[in-house]
Amino acid sequence: MVSYTVRAKVVDIRSDTPKKEDTFLVDTNVWYWLTYTKASTPALLPKITHYSSYFSKALNAESFLLYNALSLAELAHNIEKTERRIFSSKIKPKEYRHNHSAERTTVFNELEAAWSQVTSIAVCTDILVNEATAKAALQRFETELLDGYDLLILEAMDKAGVKQIITDDGDYVNVSGITVFTANNNAIAAATSQGKLLVR
Numbered sequence: 001m002v003s004y005t006v007r008a009k010v011v012d013i014r015s016d017t018p019k020k021e022d023t024f025l026v027d028t029n030v031w032y033w034l035t036y037t038k039a040s041t042p043a044l045l046p047k048i049t050h051y052s053s054y055f056s057k058a059l060n061a062e063s064f065l066l067y068n069a070l071s072l073a074e075l076a077h078n079i080e081k082t083e084r085r086i087f088s089s090k091i092k093p094k095e096y097r098h099n100h101s102a103e104r105t106t107v108f109n110e111l112e113a114a115w116s117q118v119t120s121i122a123v124c125t126d127i128l129v130n131e132a133t134a135k136a137a138l139q140r141f142e143t144e145l146l147d148g149y150d151l152l153i154l155e156a157m158d159k160a161g162v163k164q165i166i167t168d169d170g171d172y173v174n175v176s177g178i179t180v181f182t183a184n185n186n187a188i189a190a191a192t193s194q195g196k197l198l199v200r
Helices: 028-035 045-060 071-087 093-099 101-121 131-143 148-160 170-174 185-193
Strands: 009-012 023-026 064-067 164-166 179-182
Touching (some): 009 185, 028 045, 028 101, 064 101, 071 093, 071 101, 131 148, 170 185
Parallel strands (some): 009 179, 023 064, 023 164, 164 179
């Protein structure tokens, strides 16, 4: 179990109702589960159901949904990794990518279908990845316990003035000044015990 230090406000999506005035950035893990059919496994189905239900409620409430173009890279990586695992658990990534052209076509078709859904549902929040952005992300890296993708997505949120994210990634609870909408049990338990769980 991860020992999160919670600095964000945390909302349990299993009991929250999205509002029309809500603006959410949707994290890549949620897009992956909602748009890529092979992401569903029996073990993940309950969790995916929570995000799918909340997402539907947000759409019905006419909440403003955003994605970040950087999610394309992460989504491509995750889809290719899953397709490779389905094809063969023994094959290395570059071998899969270069030696199996039919598989590459499958990966492309899956990614294109998933990304098409993302862009038809939500609006892009842009970020210019330049030296200043990289420097700001690097500064965050010291104090905010996020991976490289998430550091840049956080920069995009910051530049766009977005303070709410729908994600299953518990790392985001470490970031002050944002509200994390999640069904991640570990993150919710940490937020509850540290007095950071928000009930709206």
